[in-house]
Amino acid sequence: MTEARDIIVIGAGAAGLMCAAAAAYRGHHVQLLDHANKAAKKILMSGGGRCNFTNLNSTPADFFSDNPYFCISALKRYTPRDFLELVERHGISYVEKEPGQLFCEESSRDIANMLLTECEWAGVTLSLSTTIASVTAWEQGGYRLETSRGSIEADAVVVATGGLSIPTMGATGFGYDLARQFGVNVLPVRAALVPFTFSGEWKTRFSGLSGLAVPVEARCGDGCYREPVLMTHRGLSGPSMLKLSTHWREGEDIVIDWFAGQDVLELLKQARAETPRRQLQTWLKAFLPHRLAAAFSDWYDMGGTLAALSNAQCLQISQHLSAMFLKPSGTEGWRTAEVTLGGVDTREVSSKTFEAVNQPGLYFIGEVLDVTGQLGGHNFQWAWASGVACGRAL
Numbered sequence: 001m002t003e004a005r006d007i008i009v010i011g012a013g014a015a016g017l018m019c020a021a022a023a024a025y026r027g028h029h030v031q032l033l034d035h036a037n038k039a040a041k042k043i044l045m046s047g048g049g050r051c052n053f054t055n056l057n058s059t060p061a062d063f064f065s066d067n068p069y070f071c072i073s074a075l076k077r078y079t080p081r082d083f084l085e086l087v088e089r090h091g092i093s094y095v096e097k098e099p100g101q102l103f104c105e106e107s108s109r110d111i112a113n114m115l116l117t118e119c120e121w122a123g124v125t126l127s128l129s130t131t132i133a134s135v136t137a138w139e140q141g142g143y144r145l146e147t148s149r150g151s152i153e154a155d156a157v158v159v160a161t162g163g164l165s166i167p168t169m170g171a172t173g174f175g176y177d178l179a180r181q182f183g184v185n186v187l188p189v190r191a192a193l194v195p196f197t198f199s200g201e202w203k204t205r206f207s208g209l210s211g212l213a214v215p216v217e218a219r220c221g222d223g224c225y226r227e228p229v230l231m232t233h234r235g236l237s238g239p240s241m242l243k244l245s246t247h248w249r250e251g252e253d254i255v256i257d258w259f260a261g262q263d264v265l266e267l268l269k270q271a272r273a274e275t276p277r278r279q280l281q282t283w284l285k286a287f288l289p290h291r292l293a294a295a296f297s298d299w300y301d302m303g304g305t306l307a308a309l310s311n312a313q314c315l316q317i318s319q320h321l322s323a324m325f326l327k328p329s330g331t332e333g334w335r336t337a338e339v340t341l342g343g344v345d346t347r348e349v350s351s352k353t354f355e356a357v358n359q360p361g362l363y364f365i366g367e368v369l370d371v372t373g374q375l376g377g378h379n380f381q382w383a384w385a386s387g388v389a390c391g392r393a394l
């Protein structure tokens with residue numbers, strides 16, 4: 001038997017749930033399909049289980065895309081305040097951790113349940129554990145899906161299958177394959193918001209400091225972030241590294257200022273003049289965690305008193321501390337990345353409706369598109385904004 005719907009949304013994640021509810025509230029018969037056995041899995045695991053669901057300071061400048069103007073329209077039409085209003089209407093308590101970053105006070109489950117409730121109220125038919133074997137378009141308009149639940153026909157198909165990160169959570173390249181099938185260009189993808197890995201002596205060094213977090217300033221390409229770095233068994237993580245990973249390309253160096261913008265040379269020379277008999281390592285411990293100060297002394301043979309340091313040595317030490325060049329061997333990849341950079345080329349999608357320009361009735365929303373937000377709630381804001389913009393246009 002073939003079921004008939006106005007709209008099929010593929011992917012019951014952040015963008016798909018939002019879009020399905022918005023379209024169903026407009027009176028459409030909407031079927032939301034997902035191959036996973038549970039909806040909103042990434043929402044549930046996000047923000048350490050408390051979902052950083054938006055960022056009040058989100059602007060188009062917080063997003064990466066080959067076509068940076070594309071995201072402006074949707075972000076303007078559905079703002080962080082709009083989503084917050086929905087959260088408050090559902091009585092969900094939240095906290096602002098960093099400026100603008102809103103998290104659930106209790107659990108990410110609150111956001112997932114809110115979206116499922118909205119879908120239920122709007123009359124969305126949700127089908128989980130449903131695999132899609134094929135999608136075909138008719139010449140006269142409309143689509144037919146062959147699924148594990150049988151055939152489904154619809155006037156429009158919305159692709160909300162997200163990116164490639166965390167395959168164990170159900171991530172697939174289905175959306176990219178579908179785009180290519182219908183002649184929509186897909187830009188190269190890579191893992192982002194992901195920790196760096198190191199090999200050789202740096203892996204051993206960071207592994208020995210595993211668990212230590214230090215505020216630093218870190219640079220790579222045009223990215224520069226003053227946030228903590230976290231040493232891990234395989235390399236470096238923490239907000240500064242996750243953010244930097246969006247700028248990093250294979251083979252490039254990252255640069256770490258362990259003094260986070262302070263003038264190390266000036267501080268060192270001043271200390272040498274004022275407290276010449278002090279040990280260099282003791283001086284270092286006034287600025288860095290003791291374990292890291294001890295490690296630095298070991299790595300760079302920093303023994304002796306400050307008085308024993310020549311100007312050239314002061315300069316060399318300050319360079320190690322304020323501009324340490326490091327070459328990651330790679331990243332942790334899709335296994336732990338929060339997002340995917342690249343994806344469906346937004347030049348081939350309407351920024352108003354999210355319909356593919358050359359394929360009427362086929363829509364792309366959320367992370368499957370080449371729009372990636374920076375760490376801090378921006379990615380969910382994109383999922384909400386693109387989902388609502390598309391749902392209201394259907």
Ligand code: FDA
Nearest residue numbers: 011013014015035046047052162170174366367377379380
């Ligand atoms: P999403 O991935 O949410 O949904 C895609 C859906 O499509 C899934 O349900 C999947 O099962 C389904 N699907 C895939 N292939 C399919 C197929 N072949 N057939 C049927 N269904 C298919 N962002 C943020 O702003 N704040 C945060 O706190 C975090 N935290 C965070 C933590 C971790 C660990 C990760 C991995 C990611 C985050 N993110 C985040 C990023 C955020 O989760 C992400 O950007 C959004 O979930 C993207 O929403 P989408 O709806 O586009 O994809």
